[in-house]
Amino acid sequence: MIREITAKTAITRTKIPVAKYVINPYIGCTFGCLYCYARFIGPFKYTGYKWGKDVLVKTNVAQLVEKELIKTKGDFFLSSICDPYQHMEKKYEMTRKIIQILTSHFRKAHIMTKSNLILRDIDLLKDLSVTLTITTDREDVRKILEPGAPSVEERFETLRKLKEAGIDVSVFVGPVIVMDAEHLAYMLSKYVDRVMLDALNYHRQVQMVYEKYGWTDWLTKDKFLEVVERFERVFGKGSVRY
Template identity: 30%
Template sequence: MSDSKKEPMASKTDNRQVVMKIQEIQAKSIVNKSNLPIAGFSVNPYVGCPHACRYCYASFMKRFTNHSEPWGTFLDVKNWPPISRPEKYQGKTIILGSVTDAYHPLEERYGRTRMFLEQMQGSRANLILTTKSDLILRDLELIRTFPDPLVAWSINTLDERFRADMDSAATIGQRLAAMKTFHDAGIRTTCFISPIFPVVTDVFSIIERVKQRCDYIWLENLNLRGEYKSVILDYIKSQHSDLLPLYEDIYLKKENRYWGQLDTQVASYAESNGYLYLVAEEPFQKRKPIKPIIINYFYHERIRQSEKISKLSEQ
């Protein structure tokens, strides 16, 4: 592990500036087995993320990496041994950026994500890349050398003010433009509407905005736990006080009816507009679909069961 250093880092999209603690660390391997249903392996070239999303579930990584600093103020830059026999990952699915954004602004300096892509040339691995950045445009030609890669951008609002309140990542406009560039280049793209803030996130407006530039639309609910639960509830109380009772029902009383209702609304919208609507599935078809495939990841069975119990209690 190298000595850490501290340096100011300004957001590219607002006036916030934080002091980042940066250090290089040695990893035993960069490719690890994944429990995610959509990928057998994961790659995270960094620990931490300068995007500092206030709702980030990956902040749990602090517990395992000896970091006491606030999420978004530290970055561990990984070094790793050369990947032996990259071809052993042929046909395997690797998700790049499951607990970090592999294209956060400091990737431009340290280049660990690009180094991984270069080391995996010829492997014929299936890549899924998730990001909130347009820096990924730098690697478009490298990414397209992999068989049928899939690139997903997280977008949970079209309101730049709300976006700036929640993260220091690229603007929504920058994400949409990058998505279109990849889509026009024939690379499969996903709009990951996540996390969906009840009422605040207008799912249908986002779908209408992205439908010509993506092949999949993933939906995921806001899940509050750990230290950021109170952060988000305090934000709602301050900025959307009229919604506080709803958020308390969902996140304090564990009432999931809102998600069941939204599921019904999305299903109706999809049927009316000719979209394939799936629940907790991922077809990953090789051919680009004519219309985006909408996929719901609302912890569906649990929510439907909860809603059923709630309805029975009213009878």
């Protein structure tokens, strides 16, 4: 279910290292990633809706950004509790409108997404930075853990096109899920010089799924460190952050 709402505010402070402020144009996310923290620690938990199916669209978010921007000084992050380029964005263009406002005021923004829809806005990204999230090289794993998100192939194609367009793009491998780590690292090394890895922090979200498919060893710290080591073989120790 898609519900349009009128938000009271648009810009909030954040502790995310790359920015001082965060903007979330949507509450909920149709990508429906099973491991996502936003389903239970963000405002979505108060909606009573189903994660991956129901989304609240802040239809007035662009107007609020325009109004609140004058009170801020610093960079922006899109987004912390939803993917700013989830399916709804194709219709509502909330993220595009926000970027247009930020760039028209010469404000910097960092965008994180799994979506190839970001290519629609490639004309706006020249002075911004983009992080593409690629968590696995296995499409079977993607379909189970990230059921509504773009395919692995689509994400690599998006990465290639962003690089060719001269966009400042990085890759986030997080959370670390089931993969062929050395293969994924090698594939990513064709496009970027460094990557950031993050461990899966909320095991309860996926515990039963991992048990069903025999993936429980991927819930251990040792497995995460093994992935780090495999990436460091390809990129070098100084080029893998975690």
